[in-house]
Amino acid sequence: MSPDSSRPTEQHPVAVGDRITVNVDRPAHGGEGIAYLPDGRIVFVRGGIPGDVLRVEITKVKKRFTAARIIDVVQSSPHRVPQRCAAAARGAGCCDYGHVDPAAEDALKRAVLLDQLHRIGRLSDEDIPEVESIALEPVSGWRTRVRLGVDATGHAGTRIAGSHELLSIACMQALPGMLEGVVGPGAGRFTPGAELIVAVDSTGDRHVVESRRAARGRRTEAIQRTLEGSGVCTEKIGGHTYHLPATAFWQAHKEAPATFTAIVRSWLTDALSSDTDAVPSAPGAPVGWDLYGGAGLFAPALLDALRETSGYSDSSVISVEQSAMAGECGRSALADLPVEFRTGEVDAEVPQLPAPRAVVLDPPRTGAGADTVSAIAGARPSAVIHVGCDPATFARDIAAWSASGFRLARLAVIGAFPGTHHLEAFGLLVPDHG
CATH class of the missing domain: 2.40.50.140 (Nucleic acid-binding proteins)
Incomplete structure (x- = not known):
């Protein structure tokens, strides 16, 4: 041929x-x-x-x-539409949906998620509730944290898709002005081979730090050099103030923390209020689990839902996170709340925890896995919110919930990564009494 x-x-x-x-x-x-x-x-x-x-x-x-x-x-x-991101137009791997009309992104991502739930999750149409779509604005200039490479000449830039080569062109995802003096004309020089992290916190302060380049799929938390700002980001959400290193995980879209916590609070309150079949797993005030909890972003919302639906003001939350640094940040930010932070692997900690009334889990891109889902399901929570940033592993985990006797009661696709194929999925799971 x-x-x-x-x-x-x-x-x-x-x-x-x-x-x-x-x-x-x-x-x-x-x-x-x-x-x-x-x-x-x-x-x-x-x-x-x-x-x-x-x-x-x-x-x-x-x-x-x-x-x-x-x-x-x-x-x-x-x-x-014409590619909206100058970096992606030159081959950068950042905005792979930059050529898609923003108004059409939601339908594409919803179709992808439904396909994964059907094929990988083995769910029928009857098993899947109507998908709720939540778009976050703005659709450009939304990212509060950017990780860049530094080439042999000390120039920082975005990586070309499928390559280690860099482009010294700012991506449209970055907040306006965020990369001035860092990428493009007039940019400074940095340590060759380093990873450069630029973060703008909720006070508007910019932090520029260098760290060692991490292996693919891994995150480096250690700061090698602070070039601008203190290197510690201040994030205010729901009356609580978090102080995190610029290298630490925090939701990228500037509207994501408030939107995500509002969903957790609303969905759990509704689910627990209507759970007439619930049998208390233990006497006294209910406990919630915040798994893969990071710095505890979801813990206050989970606690609010427990208190509102149980009438117990001494309800409490246990947050489990592998990163000791994230746990310390959360412990300091939520010192006024009955939230216990435990450092360790979720698989190892779950068998040691008191039975929960409700659970929130936000596993990494690789998902929680069937064994972890089975262990959580075995504790018989009345409601679970499962968060996933990868539709394939999210669908696999939902299949595990189904096999463990839980059904998908609510489902949302959140446009937390505009201009990219990435999405955030929220699923509410409840025991299948039928």
């Missing part, structure tokens, strides 16, 4: 390097579009969106699917 062939056949299947024209049918997890070959195999096209007609080059061929990159947009989807 020649590189310019446009219609592969079963007698002449596609090979790496072939160029064909495809119609994108639906979105896939990871910022790709799904098209089909005449032989029925799926083609995953990075950057493709439903409605696109694309000229693509095959980059990978497997037995059941192929992958391709866009050579030319033959006919644009009605949802395609």
Whole structure:
């Protein structure tokens, strides 16, 4: 088959390097579009969106699917717009939905989540409640924390997708003015090979620090050098003030902390108030579990729901987090509340905890896993809020909840990462008494 062939056949299947024209049918997890070959195999096209007609080059061929990159947009989807991010337009891996009309993002992400719940979660339409959509504004200039690489010449920049190369161009996600003097014209020089963290806290102070570059998927909390600010961010939410190192985890979108805590408080209050079948797991004031709790962002909202629905002012929360530093930050911020912080792995701590009335868990991108879900479910909480930032692992965890006797009562997709394929999913799970 020649590189310019446009219609592969079963007698002449596609090979790496072939160029064909495809119609994108639906979105896939990871910022790709799904098209089909005449032989029925799926083609995953990075950057493709439903409605696109694309000229693509095959980059990978497997037995059941192929992958391709866009050579030319033959006919644009009605949802395609010019790339809104200057860095992504030059190949950076930051805004992989920057070419999608912001008004269309929610539908694409909702479709991806539902697909994962059907295929990986093995849920039927009847098992999935109506999806609630919550968009966070603004859709650009929303990110309060940015991690950048530093090249051999000391220039900081955003990494090119699939590469270690850097672009000294500011991403549209960053708060306005956040990267001035850091990236682009007039930028300073930094330690070659370092990771540069820029954070703007809720007081408006900017902190610029260097840390060692972490392995992929890991986070480095140690600050090697503070270049601007104190290096300690002040975050105020719900009457509480958190002091965290700039390297620590905090929700990236400036509106996310308030939105997320409001959902936890509202959903749990509603669920616990209507739980007429609840059997107290232990006498006295109820306990809540805040698992993978970080600095305890969700703990006050969980505590409010327990107090409001039980009538016990001495309700309490136990927060479990692997990072000792995050636990210390939370312990200081919530010193006036009955919140106990425990440092350790959730799997190891759960069997030692008193039975909960309600649970909030916000596991890392890899998810909680079936064993952890089973252990939590075995404690028979009346309501659980499961938070996931990856639709595939979220769906896998929801399948584990289903296998453990819980049903999905509410589901929301939150647009906490505008301009990217990432989403935040919130699921409310309750015991399936039916």
